[in-house]
Amino acid sequence: MHRWIPEVVQLIFEFVYDPIRTVDDKEGRVTIARLARTCQAFKDPALDVLWAQLHSLDALVLCCGGRRDGNNQLIWDRPLYNADWRLLARYAKRARTLTISPELDTWDIGTMQLLSCFPLPGPLLPNLAALSWLSNREDFFPFLRCFCGPNLTTLRLSPISWSARKCAAVASLAPSCPLLEKFLCINAEDSSVQAISEAVVGWKKLQVLLVGPLDEQALTHAGSLETLQQLGFSVSDLKSPVLEFCSPSTVVMILTPSPSFFHAFSQNVHFSTRHLLLFCQRYNENFPEDFFSRLKSCFMHPEELLELGLTVTTRSLEDVDNRLIVLKSRMLHPLLSFKRLDHLDLGSTCTAYIDDTFLKEIALSCPHLRQLYLGNQTYWLINPLVTFEGVTSLLMHCRQLSSLGIFFNATFKSDTAYMAPVDAFSPKITKFLVGASCIDDPVKVTAVLSFLFPNATYIAHCITNGSPKQLQGRRVHWDSVRRMFKEFVSARKQSWEQGWLEGKAAVEKNVVA
Numbered sequence: 001m002h003r004w005i006p007e008v009v010q011l012i013f014e015f016v017y018d019p020i021r022t023v024d025d026k027e028g029r030v031t032i033a034r035l036a037r038t039c040q041a042f043k044d045p046a047l048d049v050l051w052a053q054l055h056s057l058d059a060l061v062l063c064c065g066g067r068r069d070g071n072n073q074l075i076w077d078r079p080l081y082n083a084d085w086r087l088l089a090r091y092a093k094r095a096r097t098l099t100i101s102p103e104l105d106t107w108d109i110g111t112m113q114l115l116s117c118f119p120l121p122g123p124l125l126p127n128l129a130a131l132s133w134l135s136n137r138e139d140f141f142p143f144l145r146c147f148c149g150p151n152l153t154t155l156r157l158s159p160i161s162w163s164a165r166k167c168a169a170v171a172s173l174a175p176s177c178p179l180l181e182k183f184l185c186i187n188a189e190d191s192s193v194q195a196i197s198e199a200v201v202g203w204k205k206l207q208v209l210l211v212g213p214l215d216e217q218a219l220t221h222a223g224s225l226e227t228l229q230q231l232g233f234s235v236s237d238l239k240s241p242v243l244e245f246c247s248p249s250t251v252v253m254i255l256t257p258s259p260s261f262f263h264a265f266s267q268n269v270h271f272s273t274r275h276l277l278l279f280c281q282r283y284n285e286n287f288p289e290d291f292f293s294r295l296k297s298c299f300m301h302p303e304e305l306l307e308l309g310l311t312v313t314t315r316s317l318e319d320v321d322n323r324l325i326v327l328k329s330r331m332l333h334p335l336l337s338f339k340r341l342d343h344l345d346l347g348s349t350c351t352a353y354i355d356d357t358f359l360k361e362i363a364l365s366c367p368h369l370r371q372l373y374l375g376n377q378t379y380w381l382i383n384p385l386v387t388f389e390g391v392t393s394l395l396m397h398c399r400q401l402s403s404l405g406i407f408f409n410a411t412f413k414s415d416t417a418y419m420a421p422v423d424a425f426s427p428k429i430t431k432f433l434v435g436a437s438c439i440d441d442p443v444k445v446t447a448v449l450s451f452l453f454p455n456a457t458y459i460a461h462c463i464t465n466g467s468p469k470q471l472q473g474r475r476v477h478w479d480s481v482r483r484m485f486k487e488f489v490s491a492r493k494q495s496w497e498q499g500w501l502e503g504k505a506a507v508e509k510n511v512v513a
Contacts, residue, residue: 051094056101061111064088073108080114089120097130098147100140109139116146123149123176130154136161141169145176152177157185167195174202181207181227188212190236209233210253219243235265242268248304251275259312263288271299277309277345282316286324287349289331296334305338309345319350320468321381326350329358336365347373347405347433352382356390363397370400375407376435379467383438384408388448392424395452401426405433411440420448431458434478436471442480449481450488459485 035046054060061074064084069075080088118124124146131147136159148155155177159166171194174180180203188196188211196211197218209222210232222231223245231245232253245252252273256262259280288294296302319325327349335344344366351374363369372394375384386408395401412418432453439445449459459482463475 047091048094051091053097054095055099057098057107057115060088060092060115063091066111074111075108076111076114080117085119088118092125093127095125095128097132098125098128099132100135100147101132102135107140112140112143116143118146123147125149127151130156132156134158138163138165141166144169145173148173148176150177150179152180154182155180155184156182158187160187162189162192162195167192171195171198173199178203179205181205182209184208184210185212186210186232188234213237216243223247235261242270244270244272246272248272248274251277251307253277253279255279255281257281258284259291259310260284260286260288263291263294266294266298269298272301274304275307276305277307278311280310280312282314283312283319283322283325285322287327287331292332292334296337302337303339306340307343308335308338308341309343311345311348313348315348315378320379323382326353326382327375328353329355332358332362336361339365340368341366342368342370342400343372344369345371345373347375347377347435349375350380350382351375351386351407352380352384355385356387356393359386359390360393360397363394367397368400369398371403372398372401373403373405373433376405376433376437376462378462379436379471380407381468381470388412388418388420392420392452395424395426395429396421399426400428402428403431403433404429405431405435407435407437409438410434410445411438412444418444418448420451424452425454426452427455429453430456432456432460434459434461436461436463436467436474437478439474439477439481442477442484445477446481446484446488450485450492454489454492456485456489 033046033050035042037043038046051059058074061076064087065078065080066074066076115124126149128147128149129151131152131154133144133147133156141159142165155173157170170185170192183200183203183206185192185196190213193213193215197215200206200209200211200214200218201221204225205227206222206225207227208230209228210230212234213236214222214233219233220243222228222233223243226247228247228250230251230253232255234255236257250273252271252275254262254277256265256278257280261284262278262280299305327346332354335341338344354374374386384407386406388408388410391406391408394404429452432449449456453459461475461478463471463478465472465475467475
């Protein structure tokens with residue numbers, strides 16, 4: 001047994017029980033526990049696997065003298081002595097991830113207080129790499145720092161509300177875990193700005209930062225980090241500081257109350273990023289005419305932008321036919337400067353007033369597009385101007401497209417068959433999303449789409465049974481297209497194969513003659 005490679009043994013044990021893959025694999029957990037008792041060679045690798053991921057602190061309490069009382073709460077009914085602490089430390093050093101879940105809110109506070117008295121040098125879980133503190137319990141938060149050690153690289157918090165005690169606990173975290181790489185506290189609110197900002201300024205190795213609002217100093221610090229790969233924050237204050245986000249590789253995500261709010265906030269913001277995703281909670285009465293012009297001016301090198309998204313997360317019933325929030329071709333004209341775009345997502349906006357001419361212009365300006373979404377994510381009661389002519393001109397020039405979503409007019413002006421240009425044939429597209437596009441002849445539409453997208457595996461609309469009555473006819477027609485599409489594609493392929501065989505036979509006959 002001494003010739004075994006410990007790493008190989010551990011891999012085998014992780015196959016038997018992998019807590020990352022499944023939380024409730026009781027059989028696997030029991031098997032690993034038995035293996036740990038089998039022989040000395042199995043003991044350490046089996047215990048490492050068994051204790052690697054803790055979904056609560058229950059196991060630590062039970063392993064060193066704790067028990068459950070009549071209310072199923074974990075308690076110690078005797079003091080812990082040196083032998084108890086050393087036994088606890090022997091298991092605690094093996095933990096790599098820990099989740100403090102809301103279910104822990106039923107814990108007796110005395111149990112947490114006793115754990116915080118850990119007398120040995122260093123944190124309670126010295127090798128902990130990832131901590132998810134999901135409990136909102138007020139009196140637990142002061143103990144957060146007991147679990148944040150020098151090896152912690154990922155910290156996730158999700159308090160429902162912020163008190164002075166919680167803010168104090170978070171603000172002082174940086175010295176305890178100076179090498180933190182990922183910090184997630186997405187539900188943070190205005191009252192936590194100073195606490196989270198103080199912690200963020202103390203971390204120099206951040207790779208992922210997803211939080212709520214931050215102050216100017218924290219945003220400036222985050223924007224200057226060369227290690228940062230992903231930055232997400234919210235804006236609720238219109239002070240509009242001068243901000244520069246210098247790392248081109250950072251994916252920047254910004255949440256604001258509305259497009260108008262971001263428009264005002266962005267006056268003194270400068271981006272070098274190649275990836276920008278904007279999220280707005282709702283529409284105001286109108287969409288700023290120069291929104292995209294202002295956005296373009298924020299970029300130091302607009303021609304280097306690769307990904308741009310604008311998502312409005314909530315829409316009211318009044319918005320579905322509000323012409324003041326509809327995007328027009330002239331409003332989107334600044335997008336033509338983003339020549340290297342490969343991902344453009346305006347799927348949640350109303351793009352009814354862009355026309356075939358603009359669609360061709362953006363195709364010529366951004367030929368590297370791989371994913372394009374225009375008004376397809378939700379229904380609108382305003383008829384779109386884009387037609388099949390615009391869609392095919394887009395396909396003719398954007399040959400790398402693999403996913404297309406567009407709100408367009410799929411009706412035909414005459415009874416004659418529509419012949420799509422051969423150059424628009426797009427075998428790379430596997431997903432086509434039509435939103436609530438107009439349609440009157442599903443058979444003709446299916447015939448055209450089966451030619452344009454022979455390899456599409458997903459064609460979908462966004463109209464539900466609860467959508468307005470005037471859209472129910474479109475829902476029925478697009479459902480018909482989805483049902484017929486595979487049959488049309490199959491028939492076309494059979495026709496092509498038959499034509500190829502006939503042509504080959506004719507050529508061979510001529511050669512023989």
